[in-house]
Amino acid sequence: xxxxxxxxxxxxxxxxxxxLSLRLDQGECVAVVGRNGVGKTTLLELISGRAQQSSGTxxxxxxxxxxxxxxxxxxxxxxxxxxxxxxxxxLTVREHLNVSARPGRWTQSSVLELLPRxxxxxxxxxxxxxxxxxxxxxxxxALLGNPRLILMDEPSEGLAPRVVEQLSDVLKAIIADxxxxxxxxxxxxxxxMELSTRYVIxxxxxxxxxxxxxxxxxxxxxLADLIGFEH
Ligand SMILES: Nc1ncnc2c1ncn2[C@@H]1O[C@H](COP(=O)(O)OP(=O)(O)OP(=O)(O)O)[C@@H](O)[C@H]1O
Numbered sequence: 001x002x003x004x005x006x007x008x009x010x011x012x013x014x015x016x017x018x019x020l021s022l023r024l025d026q027g028e029c030v031a032v033v034g035r036n037g038v039g040k041t042t043l044l045e046l047i048s049g050r051a052q053q054s055s056g057t058x059x060x061x062x063x064x065x066x067x068x069x070x071x072x073x074x075x076x077x078x079x080x081x082x083x084x085x086x087x088x089x090x091l092t093v094r095e096h097l098n099v100s101a102r103p104g105r106w107t108q109s110s111v112l113e114l115l116p117r118x119x120x121x122x123x124x125x126x127x128x129x130x131x132x133x134x135x136x137x138x139x140x141x142a143l144l145g146n147p148r149l150i151l152m153d154e155p156s157e158g159l160a161p162r163v164v165e166q167l168s169d170v171l172k173a174i175i176a177d178x179x180x181x182x183x184x185x186x187x188x189x190x191x192x193m194e195l196s197t198r199y200v201i202x203x204x205x206x207x208x209x210x211x212x213x214x215x216x217x218x219x220x221x222x223l224a225d226l227i228g229f230e231h
Pocket of ligand 1: 038039040043
């Protein structure tokens, strides 16, 4: 469903991702892990079309999207939940949900069933929501666009532990639903491994290691050692 070959790109003239190749199959969740600044966000932004690709190809559902605008990629079925959420402070929850809706599996009622808290906040401005609620709103908005592939950038970042647990349950439900493929950046390794079937480790703009998440969960692979975290 997504086939990235020899991808190089970054921001302006700064190259961040170099000669990276990655393949995602329909329905799987792949976790991207690695230290800060190794290019995980840039990889997602290259796929979504908001960073600048200088060479290589990105094929999505059989179409080469390398030269397409971010808007056209979204229309083809690429959804993004960006790192800083990017909700509009002066729009209400209801307005966010109305603006992003496209026909498909996810409707306003199925999204609110998954995220009931948002249903109680429909007429609140996004700027009056807590960090966790804003994250749920960013996820709701992406789901309502009914993407085939969702790119999720550090969803748990900055959230209180209790909210992180709720978020993890929401992501589990989305994956279990089976209608989506997910590429997930998540610094909480335990959550990333529970949600994903495979992981890739990035370092200096490329994938340096990959494997099955169950090997990390059962302790046969020590991910922290491979990533080079200081422990
Ligand atoms: N929107 C952006 N505009 C310009 N430069 C960016 C942008 N996002 C990231 N960068 C730069 O790209 C380089 C790689 O950062 P990136 O955020 O991709 O890494 P990361 O692995 O996601 O790290 P982190 O976990 O800290 O987010 C950094 O030098 C960063 O400053």
